[in-house]
Amino acid sequence: MYAKTSPKDVYHLLTKDEERTLCGLRVVGIIVDRPVNTSALHLTSQKPTACPLCQECANDREDDGNRDEAEPEV
Numbered sequence: 001m002y003a004k005t006s007p008k009d010v011y012h013l014l015t016k017d018e019e020r021t022l023c024g025l026r027v028v029g030i031i032v033d034r035p036v037n038t039s040a041l042h043l044t045s046q047k048p049t050a051c052p053l054c055q056e057c058a059n060d061r062e063d064d065g066n067r068d069e070a071e072p073e074v
Contacts, residue, residue: 001014001018001031001043001044001045002014002043002044002045002046002047002048003021003025003041003043003044004041004042004044004048004051005039005040005041006036006037006038006039007035007036007037007051008050008051009048009049009051009055010017010051010052010053010054010055011044011047011051011052011053012025012027012041012042012054012057013024013052013053013054013057013058013060013061014027015073016057018043020043021054022044022054022057022060022061023057023060024054025041025043025052025055026041027043028040028042028074029033029040029043030042030043031043031044031045032044033045033046039047
């Protein structure tokens, strides 16, 4: 799972409980697998390809040294 807001914003990686992002943001517990314009950070099962990964999430993923758990292969 991933988290994002609008289609042009960055996407985030999730903690194991999927309630927060690696960078500490709270996630709305709904899954939206289509483009939407919203300010609420929601879950998506599809890895976003049209936007970059949040830099803080990327740094946290590297710090943990555990890429496979933080970002599952699709």
